[in-house]
Amino acid sequence: MHILAFTLIAVLAVSCSYSEKPANTETSALTVPDQQQEFIKPVEGFITQAFTDGHHAVDIANEDENGVGISSPILAVKDGTVTEVVTGVYDGGYGNNFTIDHGNGVQTFYAHCAEVYVAVGDTVSQGQVIATTGDTGRVFGATGIHLHFEMMVNGDKVNPFDYFGGAL
Numbered sequence: 062m063h064i065l066a067f068t069l070i071a072v073l074a075v076s077c078s079y080s081e082k083p084a085n086t087e088t089s090a091l092t093v094p095d096q097q098q099e100f101i102k103p104v105e106g107f108i109t110q111a112f113t114d115g116h117h118a119v120d121i122a123n124e125d126e127n128g129v130g131i132s133s134p135i136l137a138v139k140d141g142t143v144t145e146v147v148t149g150v151y152d153g154g155y156g157n158n159f160t161i162d163h164g165n166g167v168q169t170f171y172a173h174c175a176e177v178y179v180a181v182g183d184t185v186s187q188g189q190v191i192a193t194t195g196d197t198g199r200v201f202g203a204t205g206i207h208l209h210f211e212m213m214v215n216g217d218k219v220n221p222f223d224y225f226g227g228a229l
């Protein structure tokens with residue numbers, strides 16, 4: 062069921078597109094100075110869409126034992142400060158979304174949320190529940206519920222897999 066759901070979502074996701082600026086593909090040239098705190102996975106679930114030229118993010122979805130998509134808590138991947146929150150609007154397809162600045166040029170972005178529990182200026186701790194996954198904005202699939210997770214280093218969208226090790 063997981064494989065079937067993954068394939069279905071992956072196929073449907075091909076038509077998913079956001080107006081994003083080009084990602085910096087030379088991630089090996091970038092460094093994250095503060096490596097004292099490892100990143101943690103932002104939400105339970107499985108990867109439904111990887112980082113590609115047309116999708117500068119990683120999508121993670123969760124489902125119940127019957128394969129039905131479910132909303133799950135979103136955790137702060139690292140200590141940080143909330144710098145932007147957008148709710149109640151389509152926002153170019155992102156739906157309810159927010160950004161956390163982790164310092165040292167590193168930011169993370171969370172989209173399609175159902176509930177957002179943080180406000181601009183809030184300090185968050187790694188592992189803190191900051192939102193729940195939802196299907197706001199432009200989503201696809203049986204339920205559409207997933208987290209669209211982006212990571213920026215010095216303003217460039219990078220592949221989170223390059224920084225999370227095996228955590229994702």
Ligand SMILES: [Zn+2]
Pocket residue numbers: 110116118119120208209210
């Ligand atoms: Zn996405």
